Amino acid sequence: MSGVLDRGTLTAGGLLGLVIVLLPLSALGVVPLPALPIYGVNLLGQIMCFALLAMSVDLMWGGAGVLSLGHGLFFAFGGYLCAMHLLRTAFAETHVLPDFLLFMGHGGFPSWWSLFDSPATTALAILALPALLAFAFGYVSFRSRVNGVYFSIITQALTYTAMLLMFRNDTGFGGNNGMTGFRSVAGLPAGSLPAAVLLATLSGCAVLVVLLGGRLLLASRFGRLLTAIRDDEPRLRFLGYDTLWLKLAAWCLSACIAAVAGALYVPQVGIINPSLLDPALSLEIAVWVAIGGRGGLCGAILGAALINGAKFWLAGAAPTLWPFVLSLLVLAVVLLLPNGLLDLRNRSRAWMTDLSRGPLPRLRAP
Amino acid sequence: MIAVAVTDVTVAFGRFVALDGLSLSIEYGQVHGLIGPNGAGKTTLLDVLTGKSRARSGRVTLDGGTDLAGLSEVERALAGIGRKFQRPSVFEALTVFDNLDLALRLHRRSLLREIMVRRAAKHAAIERVLETVGLAAQRHSPAGTLSHGQKQWLEIGMVLMQEPKVLLLDEPVAGMTDTETEHTAALVRSLRGPERSIVVVEHDMDFVEQVADRVTVLHEGRALFEGSMADARRDPQVIEVYIGR
Numbered sequence: 001m002s003g004v005l006d007r008g009t010l011t012a013g014g015l016l017g018l019v020i021v022l023l024p025l026s027a028l029g030v031v032p033l034p035a036l037p038i039y040g041v042n043l044l045g046q047i048m049c050f051a052l053l054a055m056s057v058d059l060m061w062g063g064a065g066v067l068s069l070g071h072g073l074f075f076a077f078g079g080y081l082c083a084m085h086l087l088r089t090a091f092a093e094t095h096v097l098p099d100f101l102l103f104m105g106h107g108g109f110p111s112w113w114s115l116f117d118s119p120a121t122t123a124l125a126i127l128a129l130p131a132l133l134a135f136a137f138g139y140v141s142f143r144s145r146v147n148g149v150y151f152s153i154i155t156q157a158l159t160y161t162a163m164l165l166m167f168r169n170d171t172g173f174g175g176n177n178g179m180t181g182f183r184s185v186a187g188l189p190a191g192s193l194p195a196a197v198l199l200a201t202l203s204g205c206a207v208l209v210v211l212l213g214g215r216l217l218l219a220s221r222f223g224r225l226l227t228a229i230r231d232d233e234p235r236l237r238f239l240g241y242d243t244l245w246l247k248l249a250a251w252c253l254s255a256c257i258a259a260v261a262g263a264l265y266v267p268q269v270g271i272i273n274p275s276l277l278d279p280a281l282s283l284e285i286a287v288w289v290a291i292g293g294r295g296g297l298c299g300a301i302l303g304a305a306l307i308n309g310a311k312f313w314l315a316g317a318a319p320t321l322w323p324f325v326l327s328l329l330v331l332a333v334v335l336l337l338p339n340g341l342l343d344l345r346n347r348s349r350a351w352m353t354d355l356s357r358g359p360l361p362r363l364r365a366p
Numbered sequence: 367m368i369a370v371a372v373t374d375v376t377v378a379f380g381r382f383v384a385l386d387g388l389s390l391s392i393e394y395g396q397v398h399g400l401i402g403p404n405g406a407g408k409t410t411l412l413d414v415l416t417g418k419s420r421a422r423s424g425r426v427t428l429d430g431g432t433d434l435a436g437l438s439e440v441e442r443a444l445a446g447i448g449r450k451f452q453r454p455s456v457f458e459a460l461t462v463f464d465n466l467d468l469a470l471r472l473h474r475r476s477l478l479r480e481i482m483v484r485r486a487a488k489h490a491a492i493e494r495v496l497e498t499v500g501l502a503a504q505r506h507s508p509a510g511t512l513s514h515g516q517k518q519w520l521e522i523g524m525v526l527m528q529e530p531k532v533l534l535l536d537e538p539v540a541g542m543t544d545t546e547t548e549h550t551a552a553l554v555r556s557l558r559g560p561e562r563s564i565v566v567v568e569h570d571m572d573f574v575e576q577v578a579d580r581v582t583v584l585h586e587g588r589a590l591f592e593g594s595m596a597d598a599r600r601d602p603q604v605i606e607v608y609i610g611r
Contacts, residue, residue, distance in 0.1 A: 220481070221467070221468070221480075221481050221482075221483070221485075222481050224460055224464055224467070224468060225468060225481070227457060227459050227460055228457040228460065228468055230459070231456075231457040231458050231459055231460070232455045232456070232457060232458075234455070235451070235455040235456070235457070236457075236468070237439050237440055237443070238416060238439060238443050238448075238449055238451075239443060239468065239469050239471075239524065239528060240440055240443035240444040240471055240474065240528065241440065241468075241477065242440045242477065245477055246477070
């Protein structure tokens with residue numbers, strides 16, 4: 001168990017636990033904390049969703065050495081499914097059709113949208129459909145032994161294709177304007193403080209569950225098999241393991257986590273449009289994981305929180321600086337901390353010993 | 367008894383013929399050496415046996431019955447063909463113990479049940495192999511920290527965990543020191559058993575002479591000579607194409 005609960009995990013888990021408990025308690029007024037700023041709660045919730053997303057990528061990348069540059073696809077898939085449910089509940093209240101349907105000349109929702117009336121079927125769809133898509137795509141790719149950078153490129157292409165598809169108005173999901181106009185989230189008015197607290201708490205719970213569950217999984221024999229795939233996949237195959245199924249299982253689970261992240265994210269930002277399918281976002285997820293540190297899931301959380309926190313802050317303070325800051329961070333990590341920020345402690349110890357030894361014997365003045 | 371029968375097998379890559387109508391039988395209870403100059407088809411033969419390459423024509427059968435042509439790499443491994451690669455291939459991030467843990471299959475039919483097996487269930491078998499290959503002291507070290515020779519032994523140990531009927535060793539002593547080579551020779555000899563046949567591909571002829579009961583000299587995809595190593599060294603054709611005067 002010591003492998004599962006290392007220092008990073010305990011710290012992250014403790015902080016998450018604190019947030020999960022304190023947020024609802026202070027919102028209910030049980031704990032007298034200073035009034036919660038809705039903006040801050042909302043921001044925290046969004047960052048949690050990004051942390052989930054980063055962990056889903058890390059599970060595949062750090063775990064099995066398979067880098068996806070297209071996880072925005074599953075994130076957006078979950079988001080769209082959730083948005084459909086939110087639009088149906090909004091319609092039940094107001095009986096006003098969303099604009100995008102009116103513009104397209106529809107008299108009502110397509111009949112199959114009624115499947116999304118119930119939160120239960122929506123949740124089921126969010127867990128199952130993106131995983132199904134991942135299965136179909138993964139089966140074809142892994143079976144033909146598409147590996148490494150080729151696999152990454154195909155994931156990116158797939159996401160881009162999905163973006164082009166969703167940009168079309170005819171596809172039926174709002175085209176480039178996307179879907180918005182949510183009225184309520186689980187009975188709470190959308191955009192209100194209680195809704196923000198609920199969503200942020202739920203997101204926090206999801207991060208905690210995925211962190212602990214994921215680390216247990218990685219420490220299990222399944223996780224060791226994933227490590228073996230990362231180190232030497234042919235060797236594992238010649239030991240009699242059909243690696244296709246191992247990779248597929250991890251891949252579908254990863255897609256599922258990304259979809260849940262998307263489903264929690266969309267009600268917090270109040271809109272979904274094809275920009276989530278932009279390849280740039282999917283690339284950025286890999287950057288969060290690389291900066292935080294691969295393989296242990298804690299690094300993914302750290303990277304996602306740090307980068308997105310800095311992004312939100314700089315977006316207000318100095319928006320033009322952001323690309324430069326991000327690029328410098330990436331360069332610094334690649335050059336100085338190839339294993340990410342989580343490795344800083346070990347690395348800095350090595351630097352200190354190097355420094356104390358001194359690089360070269362110095363010349364002294366006589 | 368014949369473990370693997372190779373009958374009239376041809377393998378070609380484009381216009382290059384790697385194996386040219388090769389026939390060969392590999393018997394239980396023996397260590398069979400495969401030698402020959404570079405490009406003679408030694409590794410290609412191992413590739414055909416393990417399913418990494420496909421034969422253009424000919425048959426390969428295991429135990430006189432199972433035709434291997436229809437089986438995938440994974441199915442062949444499960445049917446009892448184990449292979450140590452030329453380049454040591456171990457899982458570097460995992461410990462020596464975990465490398466062996468993954469190599470041991472208790473449920474060959476079900477991946478799910480294999481994953482669920484308790485660690486303790488494999489313990490005794492792993493300890494036995496750790497002793498056999500002499501890595502008991504390194505059991506908790508990551509495989510990546512082992513020396514080249516130790517990695518070779520670990521990989522042999524991993525293949526042993528599969529309890530293979532046919533054990534294929536591709537250059538087991540390449541890059542080893544003399545002491546390591548001796549240790550490996552003793553290990554290979556100790557692995558010989560009535561239920562197992564061992565094939566060794568190696569350039570080190572003294573090593574082959576020490577371990578092999580029988581050798582086949584391959585040349586341009588054909589068997590040039592078959593017999594004992596001592597006879598091979600005297601055979602004029604073998605001297606001509608391989609050993610040199």
